Structures are given as structure tokens and as C-alpha cells.
Amino acid sequence: MHQFCMFLSTCTCTSTSQTNTSLHTCFIDYSKAFDCVNHEKMWQTLHKMHFHPKIIRLVKSLYEGQQSAVQLEYGTTEWFPVTKGVRQGCILSPHLFSLYTEEIMRDVEFDPRKDEYDEPRLQ
Numbered sequence: 621m622h623q624f625c626m627f628l629s630t631c632t633c634t635s636t637s638q639t640n641t642s643l644h645t646c647f648i649d650y651s652k653a654f655d656c657v658n659h660e661k662m663w664q665t666l667h668k669m670h671f672h673p674k675i676i677r678l679v680k681s682l683y684e685g686q687q688s689a690v691q692l693e694y695g696t697t698e699w700f701p702v703t704k705g706v707r708q709g710c711i712l713s714p715h716l717f718s719l720y721t722e723e724i725m726r727d728v729e730f731d732p733r734k735d736e737y738d739e740p741r742l743q
Contacts, residue, residue, distance in 0.1 A: 654713060655705040657720050659683055662706075665723040679712065 629645070636643040666676045686702040706713035 653721075654708065654717055657704060657706050657717060659703050662716060662720055665720055668723065669719060679716070682707065682710070682712075 632645075633643065663676060663680060666679065683702075687699045688702050689699045690697045706716050
């Protein structure tokens with residue numbers, strides 16, 4: 621996949637160079653992205669997108685009370701609450717992640733007067 625991305629980038633750069641057009645790129649590493657979804661911000665996103673409160677409560681119920689522990693070489697850690705990440709293997713996870721990232725991208729604003737994008741306001 622990495623080679624394909626590099627090939628695609630090279631072709632795009634070559635094409636824009638030959639046509640003398642501007643090219644703006646953004647590379648995002650999504651390798652651990654599913655692990656970074658903040659649950660509270662996820663509920664806020666669903667609310668902002670006008671999901672019915674019952675749907676939000678239903679999805680929330682899948683995540684409430686989640687705990688995890690880490691198995692180390694010399695034992696297991698104490699249990700701790702899970703407040704980030706979408707559930708691996710859950711059919712809803714790709715959709716929740718997509719909605720979450722869409723909301724982030726809405727926070728990225730282009731100012732044509734400056735010919736640049738404002739940085740997303742992430743916390």
C-alpha cells in the first residue's frame with residue numbers, strides 16, 4: 621500500500637507540474653486513529669449532526685463502563701476506564717470514526733485571503 625501511495629503522489633505531482641497548476645496536499649497517518657477517538661467528543665459530534673437522542677444513548681451504552689488492563693511480562697496492571705477509541709471489530713466503528721473525522725474536518729477552515737488553511741482546533 622505504501623508503494624501505491626508513493627506512486628500516486630509522484631503521478632499527481634508530475635501532472636500538476638506539467639499543467640502548471642497548484643497542488644495542496646495533506647498526509648494523515650491513520651495507523652492508530654481508531655484508538656484516538658475521544659468518547660465525549662464523539663457524543664457531542666453525534667448531537668451536532670442531529671442524531672436522535674435514543675440513537676446516541678444506544679451507542680453510548682456500548683461504551684459505558686468499559687475497562688481494560690494491560691498484560692505485562694511480570695503481571696497485569698490495575699483495571700482502568702477506557703475513554704478513547706472505537707471498538708475493534710464492531711460494525712459501527714468505521715462509521716463512528718468517519719463521522720468523528722468529518723466533524724474535525726469541518727473545523728478546518730480555508731481563508732482565501734491568506735491562501736492557507738487554519739489548523740483544526742483539536743483538544
